[in-house]
Each structure stands twice: as C-alpha cells, then as structure tokens.
Amino acid sequence: MLKSLYIQNYVLIDNLDIRFTDSFTVITGETGAGKSIILGALGLVLGQRVDSKGIKSGEDKCVIEAVFDISAYRLQSFFEEKGLEYDTETCILRRELFASGKSRAFVNDSPASLNDVKELGNLLIDIHSQHQNLLLADTKFQLKVVDVMAQNESALTQYKKEYAFYQSLKKQLKELLEKVAQSRQDEDYIRYQLEQLLEAKLTEGEQDELEKELTTLSHAEEIKSALYKIAELLNGEEQGSVQLLKEALSTSEALDKYYPKAKEITERLRTAYIDLNDLASEAGSQGEDIEFSPERLQWVNERLDLLYSLEQKHRVSTVEELITLREAYGKQLATIDSFDEQINELTSRTEASYRELKKLASQLRVERKKASEGIAKELMNKLSLLGMPNTRFRVDFIEKPEPESDGTDDVRFMFSANKSGVLERVAQTASGGEISRLMLCIKAMIAGFTALPAIIFDEVDMGVSGDIADKMGVIMQELGGKMQVIAITHLPQIASKGKEHYYVYKQDTDEHTVTQIKKLTNEERITEVARMLSGATLTDASMANARELLNL
Numbered sequence: 001m002l003k004s005l006y007i008q009n010y011v012l013i014d015n016l017d018i019r020f021t022d023s024f025t026v027i028t029g030e031t032g033a034g035k036s037i038i039l040g041a042l043g044l045v046l047g048q049r050v051d052s053k054g055i056k057s058g059e060d061k062c063v064i065e066a067v068f069d070i071s072a073y074r075l076q077s078f079f080e081e082k083g084l085e086y087d088t089e090t091c092i093l094r095r096e097l098f099a100s101g102k103s104r105a106f107v108n109d110s111p112a113s114l115n116d117v118k119e120l121g122n123l124l125i126d127i128h129s130q131h132q133n134l135l136l137a138d139t140k141f142q143l144k145v146v147d148v149m150a151q152n153e154s155a156l157t158q159y160k161k162e163y164a165f166y167q168s169l170k171k172q173l174k175e176l177l178e179k180v181a182q183s184r185q186d187e188d189y190i191r192y193q194l195e196q197l198l199e200a201k202l203t204e205g206e207q208d209e210l211e212k213e214l215t216t217l218s219h220a221e222e223i224k225s226a227l228y229k230i231a232e233l234l235n236g237e238e239q240g241s242v243q244l245l246k247e248a249l250s251t252s253e254a255l256d257k258y259y260p261k262a263k264e265i266t267e268r269l270r271t272a273y274i275d276l277n278d279l280a281s282e283a284g285s286q287g288e289d290i291e292f293s294p295e296r297l298q299w300v301n302e303r304l305d306l307l308y309s310l311e312q313k314h315r316v317s318t319v320e321e322l323i324t325l326r327e328a329y330g331k332q333l334a335t336i337d338s339f340d341e342q343i344n345e346l347t348s349r350t351e352a353s354y355r356e357l358k359k360l361a362s363q364l365r366v367e368r369k370k371a372s373e374g375i376a377k378e379l380m381n382k383l384s385l386l387g388m389p390n391t392r393f394r395v396d397f398i399e400k401p402e403p404e405s406d407g408t409d410d411v412r413f414m415f416s417a418n419k420s421g422v423l424e425r426v427a428q429t430a431s432g433g434e435i436s437r438l439m440l441c442i443k444a445m446i447a448g449f450t451a452l453p454a455i456i457f458d459e460v461d462m463g464v465s466g467d468i469a470d471k472m473g474v475i476m477q478e479l480g481g482k483m484q485v486i487a488i489t490h491l492p493q494i495a496s497k498g499k500e501h502y503y504v505y506k507q508d509t510d511e512h513t514v515t516q517i518k519k520l521t522n523e524e525r526i527t528e529v530a531r532m533l534s535g536a537t538l539t540d541a542s543m544a545n546a547r548e549l550l551n552l
Helices: 035-045 076-082 114-124 139-150 153-199 206-218 220-235 241-255 262-289 294-314 319-385 432-446 466-480 522-534 540-550
Strands: 002-010 013-019 024-028 061-069 090-098 103-107 125-129 392-404 407-416 454-458 485-488 500-508 513-519
Touching: 002 035, 013 035, 013 513, 024 466, 035 061, 035 090, 035 125, 035 454, 035 513, 076 114, 090 114, 103 114, 114 125, 139 319, 139 407, 139 432, 153 294, 153 319, 153 392, 206 294, 220 241, 220 262, 241 262, 294 319, 319 392, 319 407, 319 432, 319 466, 432 454, 432 466, 466 485, 500 522, 522 540
Parallel strands: 024 485, 024 500, 125 454, 454 485
Antiparallel strands: 002 013, 002 061, 061 090, 090 103, 392 407, 500 513
C-alpha cells in the first residue's frame, strides 16, 4: 500500500506531504485545483517520462518521494533479480528532476533504472483512469484473474516447478546434441590420432634409454678401444698396474716379518690390488661386449625419429606427454561411443517431463474453465448493478502450441455491452467508462484472494450519477476493506463512502498560486459533500443530504 507521498517544487506545488491509510480514501476538489498534478507527480515517481516544464517556476530541482508498505507482496526475488536493496517492510521510491532536463531515480536510496522503477511500480500500484485500459487488455493479467478466482496457486506452483525442470532438461539435451555434432566431426581425426599413438607402442622412459643407446652405438669403436686400453694398462703382462701392485704386495708381505708397521701397508696394497684387478677384468669384459651393429643403430635412429615426429606433431616434448595424450584420446572416443546412450536417456527424461507438464497444464485448464463460468456470471451481475444490465461476458480459451511458464492456455476476455452485440475482446470494444467499471468489478472479485497493488481510480465515475454512483461507491468501499483504494471523484455518493477524505484546493499568495491538500474533519466533510451536491451556494437541504450520505 501507498503510505505517503511527498512532493516538492512540482508545477504549482511547493511542499506536500500526504499520508494514506490502507482502506478507502477519496480525494475531491474543484476542477483545476490540482488533483491531476498530484496524480502526475505520483506517475513520475513510478517511472513515467520526465517533462522539465513540470519543475516549479524559478526552482532548479523537483523531488518526489513515495513510501510503500510491501510486507504482503513477496517481492524479495524481484529485488534480488534487479540488484536492488531489499527491505521486508518498506520500499521508498524517489525521483529527482532538474531544470537542465536530467533526472535520477532511486529505490531504497540506491540508484535504479527507470525501467526497473516502472516494473516495480506496476507491482505496487495501479493508476486507473478513463483512458487507462492497458492492464485489462493484457492477456497475462486476464489469466491471472482466472487463476486467482480458481485458487490455482498450489497447482501453478507445482506446474512452474515442473516447467523449470522441463526447460532444464531441454537445455541439457540441446547442449548434448551440439556437443555430439561437434564430436562427430572430430571423431575421425581423434580415432586416427589414437591409432597412430597405439601403433607406436610407447613406454615410459624409453626415449632417454634410446638416446643413451644411440650415443653408445655411434661411438662403439672408440669405446671398445678405450676399454681395451684401460684393461691393458691395468693388467698388462709387463708394465700393467695390477702386476706392479702384485709385486709391491709380495714385497710388503715379506717386510712384515721384520717391520710391524708394514702390516698396514700390506692391507692397503691388497685392497688396491683386488679393486684394480676386478676393474681390469670388468673393463676387458665390457670391451668384449661392445659391438658395432649397423642394424641396431638404424633401428634406434628410426625409433627416435618416430618419437620426435610424434612429439613435434602433438606439440609436446616427452614420451610421457604422448602417453597422456593417448589416454585422453581414448577417453574422448569412449565418450563419443556412449553419446547414443546418453541421448536416449536424456530424451526419455525430457519426454516424460513434457508428458507430466501437459498433464498438469490440462488440470489447470479444467480448473480455469470451471472458474471462468463463475467469473462471467458474477461480473455480469455486478455490471448490471452499475447501469450495464445488458452486458454479456465470456472467457475464451485458446490452447498454445507449446507449454509456457503459466501453462498452455491463452485467455481472452470477450465483452459486449449490448444484448445483440457481437462479443469481442475487451480492449477492442469497451469504452473507457465501461472498462473502468469492469476493472472495478474485477478488482472487487479478486481482492479477497490475493495481495493486489493499491488502486487509484481517477474520475472513473464520469458519466454516472444517482443510484449507480452510489453502488459504485459501495463497491469501492467494500474493496477498500480488502485493499487500499484511492478514488479521485466529483460525485458526492462516492465521496461519502470514503474512510478518509482529502480536499485539494488552490491558495493564492503574494508571489504565486500554489496547490494545497488537507485531510477533512467530519464537519468539513459535510460542507464539502454539500458543495458537491448543490454547487458553490450551500443550502440547508444540501447540508442535510450531506449529513445523511455521511451518516453524521
């Protein structure tokens, strides 16, 4: 509900701070007093386009602020989606206009785009006038009316949950099919690369071993010659180191008998003799093992060429990386081979969800059609009381080709104000006054079932009077018991039904004329209603009639 509206420096307004209640409030005043100015200011703070001429003459800046109680509207998801600051109880909309033509909008003191403000404003308040019929022409609004009357909230929640699940499955299936299509294009390439890597029979560490072997094979003669030379130097029959050590050892052993310290020399010589003798034997043995094999050298070169070629092709530097790549290709092919199974499973789940969705949509349609009969009957009864006794009304259903977030039903409110008239869509055939009465009746019907935006009726009573005006007032009064209703009216029958009564007037000062508004006391209400009954000249009869209308 709208709790307050503050206006500063707008057209003829210096400063106004209006406080509203949650019931039925009426606003009256003479033509030209400024009621439309107040409504225009409210429209601006709700996101309407700016006109720099709206700023009060001589001022640089205009500020309009509206405070709403949003505790009943469950708007947290909206605020989170738009990135706006959220308060569970209160929402403050503020608009600042500058003489330069610039403007700024704020939601709870945080800057916001006009589109977001306008969307939020539509959730909080509905300004309905003779010429405003967009909401009633909106098929989404019409469907919402039917669902509210059918009390479909639980069924809709279940449907929307399944719809979200179905959309998720459709997205997964689409992505999988796209992935499959791409993978199928790559399959031959991957399979060829894998076969080539498998044929190579790669083993970890083989490149290092082959490179070492290549070095050995390439220098076989030099190695063999060097090893033989080492063996000869160590164990040659004439001047070999081993023979010399053996002779030294014998000499040292003979010395042991006469020189005790020679024992240590003997042990060290024996150790050296054993080591060098073994070394000479090993060098000789290795020299015999070294053989130059042109065939082996060719094979090693060819094997290394293959490894180097594969590494260059795949832009890696080791056999281990080639093995990792081989395993990755294997996994890719295994995944491709399993795609058919994945597609079949996901397709099956998607089709099952679609069937469940259609089933839930069908159940919704049954409840909607059942409720639509009661809607048509109740609307025609209410409109008959409001001077439209020949009204004919019907809710038509058109099945959508595919399920949407609210089901598979498109609804059309079909209307004719005449018995013999052809039923046509409301927006195409109903006049402004007829649409206003229709909206009043619809709001009255659904107000008890859900939290609705506050509604402002801007002189929707034009063209009615007497008993019909009184009945419109009664409907607004009853509606005000369930939601916030504000009516700008020229009819005393409606003005007398308000729980709160505001009076708009112009006040002349030495400098300029300003628009003012005040909340009327009971005595002031009697005088205002009497003025509405008889005009500028008050009579005893009009005062008496006013008291009777107000029950005062």
